Amino acid sequence: CAKREGRNRVAVFEPRLREVQLARIGIRDALVEAIASGQLELHYQPQVCARSGQLQGAEALLRWTHPTLGSVPPSTFIPIAEEGSLIIDLGRWVIGEACRQIADWNRLGFGHLRVAVNLSMRQTRDEALPAFIDEVLKATGVPAHCVELEVTESVLMEDTDLAVSQLARLRARGLKLAIDDFGTGYSSMAYLGRLPIDKLKIDMAFVQAVPGEGEAIATAILAMARAFGLSVVAEGVETAAQRDFFREARCEQLQGYFIGRAVPAATFASEWLQYPAGEEGRSPPSWDAP
Ligand code: C2E
Ligand code: MG
Ligand code: MG
Ligand code: MG
Secondary structure, eight states, X not given: OHHHHHHHHHHHXXXXXXXXXXXXXXXXXXHHHHHHHTOEEEEEEEXXXXXXXXXXXXXXXXXXXXXXXXXXXXXXXXXXXXXXXXXXXXXXXXXXXXXXXXXXXXXTTOTTOEXXXXXXXXXXXXXXXXXXXXXXXXXXXXXXXXXEEEEEHHHHHTTHHHHHHXXXXXXXTTOEEEEEEETSSOOOHHHHTTOOOSEEEEOHHHHTTTTTTHHHHHHHHHHHHHHTTOEEEEEOOOSHHHHHHHHHTTOSEEESTTTOOOEEHHHHHHHHOOSOTTSOOOOOTTOOOO
């Protein structure tokens, strides 16, 4: 009986596995097509000064609208692209597009804005990445300090020396570096001190556990960041209470639905870049003085 059950289980399981695999191959082919035929778009989510609420930059987030499947979330397609070299092409498209956008905004007088771009694991380790970025910066005329690269802790866990030397090469060009989703990996204090980075992004799981157990973790991360001379962004800020907590804790920047969602470049410009050159941008309407 046990044997039969076992066999049944296999019989049910195998076709499913195959289906899943086929779906993955399908998505991979569709992604190749997406890059070539303009189905990809970057959306921009504002990052504001926690103290003043003024706009300081944006995170570029990849959006894919497939002609029949509709919108496919990055959490679905990034891991599939990451299985092969497709992630390199995808990542290069993102960097190129973000820099073209920064150049446009700079021409409009918003030269103080910094755009953060997510790097995948493979992309971070791609030895050709620094030279590729050099080319893009040169072609678009974007200063390196206008670009921030976000890497996750997991990138640094495997072969830390390689990751560190690669990040150092990027930072030597003047690019800013941030650790995304900080606190969810296994970063030890020992290596945080020797990482060539500028910023930590507190994972939204901790931010959203404010008020509550997230407070102690956030406070500890902020203290550690200060000791290492790093600036901190709280991401996933959804409530006024969270905004107030991080502002009072002297966190430098905020990002999250409470401030604004990721929107297409044109919407970002009309909602966030409405002030003439020289001004730092607006504060959200919900912002009140501390
Ligand atoms: P991430 O880099 O940590 O980006 C933050 C994610 O949280 C985004 O989801 C954003 O829309 C969402 N988010 C922002 N504020 C809030 C909030 O207040 N509440 C909640 N619930 N969510 C919020 P998104 O755009 O779906 O991206 C998911 C992940 O996909 C990103 O996480 C990043 O790891 C990856 N990703 C997105 N674009 C790219 C890209 O161009 N390249 C690479 N390699 N990965 C990307
Ligand atoms: Mg990110
Ligand atoms: Mg994150
Ligand atoms: Mg993430």
